[in-house]
Amino acid sequence: MIKRTIYIGNPAYLKLQQQQLVVQEPQSKTIKGTVPIEDIALLMLDHYQITLSNQLLIQLQGNNVAVISCDAQHLPFGVMLPLYGHTQYAERVRHQMVASEPLKKQLWKQTVTQKIANQATLLALHYKNNDTMLQYQHDVKSGDTTNREGMAAQYYWKHILDNFARHREGDAPNNLLNFGYGVLRSIVARALVCSGLLPVLGIFHKNKYNPYALADDIMEPYRPFVDKLVINYINNTQQSTQQLTPKVKAHLLTIATQDVFIDSLERPLFVAVTTTTASLYKCYTGELRQIKYPELD
Amino acid sequence: MSASRFSAYRIMWVLVLFDLPTETKKERKAANLFRKNLIKDGFGMFQFSIYLRHCPSRENAKVHTKRVKANLPKHGKVCILEITDKQFGSMELFHGVKEVNLPQPSQQLQLF
Numbered sequence: 377m378i379k380r381t382i383y384i385g386n387p388a389y390l391k392l393q394q395q396q397l398v399v400q401e402p403q404s405k406t407i408k409g410t411v412p413i414e415d416i417a418l419l420m421l422d423h424y425q426i427t428l429s430n431q432l433l434i435q436l437q438g439n440n441v442a443v444i445s446c447d448a449q450h451l452p453f454g455v456m457l458p459l460y461g462h463t464q465y466a467e468r469v470r471h472q473m474v475a476s477e478p479l480k481k482q483l484w485k486q487t488v489t490q491k492i493a494n495q496a497t498l499l500a501l502h503y504k505n506n507d508t509m510l511q512y513q514h515d516v517k518s519g520d521t522t523n524r525e526g527m528a529a530q531y532y533w534k535h536i537l538d539n540f541a542r543h544r545e546g547d548a549p550n551n552l553l554n555f556g557y558g559v560l561r562s563i564v565a566r567a568l569v570c571s572g573l574l575p576v577l578g579i580f581h582k583n584k585y586n587p588y589a590l591a592d593d594i595m596e597p598y599r600p601f602v603d604k605l606v607i608n609y610i611n612n613t614q615q616s617t618q619q620l621t622p623k624v625k626a627h628l629l630t631i632a633t634q635d636v637f638i639d640s641l642e643r644p645l646f647v648a649v650t651t652t653t654a655s656l657y658k659c660y661t662g663e664l665r666q667i668k669y670p671e672l673d
Numbered sequence: 674m675s676a677s678r679f680s681a682y683r684i685m686w687v688l689v690l691f692d693l694p695t696e697t698k699k700e701r702k703a704a705n706l707f708r709k710n711l712i713k714d715g716f717g718m719f720q721f722s723i724y725l726r727h728c729p730s731r732e733n734a735k736v737h738t739k740r741v742k743a744n745l746p747k748h749g750k751v752c753i754l755e756i757t758d759k760q761f762g763s764m765e766l767f768h769g770v771k772e773v774n775l776p777q778p779s780q781q782l783q784l785f
Contacts, residue, residue, distance in 0.1 A: 378729055383784045395713045399785045408785055412715030415729075626784055 378644045379417035381629050385622055387425035392432040402427070413439050417632065417646060418562060422446040422625075442566040444559075449551070450620045452558030455565055455588070462572030469574050471660040480579040481519030483659060483667055487579070487596050488520045489513055490669040492528045494600040495536075497672040502607070504535050520580075525596075536603065537610075548617040549606055555620060556602035556628045557595070563632060563649055564598070565591040571653040573660075594652060597669045601634055601645060604672070636670035645670070684758035685734035689716065689724045689741055693749035703746045710744040719776070731755075 382397070384390070388408070389400040396410040402425065413435050421428075421444065436443055437458040447453035462468060496509035512528040533542040543550055565588050568575045578589030586592065609627050610617060617624065632646040639651060648670050655668040689711060693704040708724075714737060716724040728734040734755050741753055766773045 380729075380783065385784060388785055394709065396715065409783065410717075411783065415715065622784060 378633065378646055380411065380415050381418045381420070381632050382411060382416055383420045383422065383625065383629060384426055385422045385625075387423060388427075390426065390428045390432055392429060392435055395435070397432065397436075413441070416441045417566065418442050418444060418559070420444045420446065420452070420559075420629070422450055440566060440570050442562045444562050450625070451551075451554050452562060455562045457566060457569045457575075460572065461566075461569035465572045468572035468657060471657070472573050472577055475579075475660050478518070479659070482665075483656070484520055484580040484593070485516055485518050486667050486669070487593060488525045489516045490597040490671075491525065491599065492516070494597055494670070494672040495528060495532045495603075498600045498604055498607075499532065499536060501604075501672075502536065537607065549610060551620055552606045552609070552617055552624060552628065553602065555625065556606060556631060557599065559629060559631055560595050560598055560602055561588060561591050563646060564595045564653075567649040567653040568594065570650060571657050573653065573657060594649075594656065598636075598645070598649070600672050601636060601670070602628070602631060605631060605634070637673050638670045639668050683730055685728045685731055686756050686758065686761045687716075687726045687728060687734050687737050687741075688719070688754040688756065689751065690754070691722050691749060691751040693722075693746055693751075700748065704749070707744060707746045707751075711741065714740050717776075725776070 384399065387402050389402045391398050391400065392413075393410070395414075396412055397416065397419075398410050399408045400406070401408055416436070416439065419436060419441055433443070433456070437456070440458060440461045443456040444452045445454045445456075492509055492513040496506040496513060499506040499509060508531050509528055512524045512531070515522065516524045529542075533540065537549075540549075541547075542553070544554065565575050568590055573590065575588045575590045578586075579593045581589040581592045605628055609624065632644065634645045635642050636645050636648045638648040643651065651668050652670070655664055655666075658664040659667050691707070693707065694700045695704055711724045714726070716726040716737075719725045726737055728737060738753050738755060741751075745751055762775065764775055766775055
């Protein structure tokens with residue numbers, strides 16, 4: 377089921393009442409809205425003056441809601457997830473722990489291949505030449521030892537937008553991309569926990585400071601969907617993207633309901649991500665050989 | 674910009690209309706419990722003893738209908754109605770003689 381994204385960008389007091397999340401204005405005590413907890417997927421907190429009750433936090437975690445706090449730049453800063461979002465958690469993690477190196481390399485190859493394919497499709501959608509990308513996609517080796525991912529990314533960013541350099545601290549629209557990727561990462565991390573997997577154990581990313589290595593691996597093929605949203609926004613509004621206005625954020629938060637093509641079905645991205653994580657677990661157990669990834673069309 | 678899988682034919686509204694006896698203390702307690710369970714399940718009051726809930730899909734509407742059925746009080750009349758968002762949208766509401774807006778379907782994305 378496709379669930380809801382709640383974004384809090386004003387001072388608010390959040391509490392639990394009859395299993396509903398109640399959003400209250402702190403000064404006037406007026407109730408601005410109630411949302412059933414079980415319908416929520418993401419709760420994004422983007423203001424310094426937000427107060428939550430612990431009772432509410434416990435309920436949110438009980439329903440596998442990803443609670444995201446944002447920093448001064450309004451970018452997703454931290455995610456709070458339940459420790460185990462799946463009943464067979466212990467058994468599932470064991471499968472993940474003993475996954476062999478060749479299997480992980482194969483999975484990484486599939487991940488990179490699909491990422492490059494999606495990037496190539498996006499280039500084609502904007503009437504740009506993508507032959508080089510398709511060549512890169514063909515050349516991906518097990519474990520991507522020849523770093524086709526990096527080469528493809530370099531070509532892709534050079535051609536997808538005019539005079540733009542992708543850099544985390546770079547100029548706009550890098551800020552939009554960062555925001556979109558942050559939300560995407562939270563969606564993926566949530567789905568991993570729901571499938572009973574540990575987001576810490578990546579298949580490729582191995583940074584000792586990264587608690588969401590697996591989320592970073594699995595979100596790779598989904599990144600072009602964020603790029604698509606950002607590029608559409610830039611082309612349609614012609615406004616400056618220096619500031620992350622509420623309007624931009626609302627547009628980027630629709631990432632959860634974007635249609636993607638997965639497993640020859642059309643699904644909202646939010647549902648597709650759970651399909652991906654479920655198939656990843658089956659790859660760990662040996663039931664499947666291919667992880668299911670979305671196709672951009 | 675709404676996603677196409679989110680059509681007015683897929684989104685459902687579940688309406689629960691009930692008349693429960695409130696003569697004795699016991700009956701009042703049962704009626705209150707039923708109402709409370711509706712609220713816990715995410716229903717909101719539309720009119721006195723008419724509650725409604727917005728559901729993003731037909732399957733989800735079935736889930737909530739089933740829950741209402743599981744909590745039925747022993748006595749009294751309860752009617753459960755599922756309608757599409759399209760049908761719901763063609764409803765006309767009046768406060769006195771003035772026409773008022775319909776309850777908005779809960780957005781997939783809500784900004785507070």
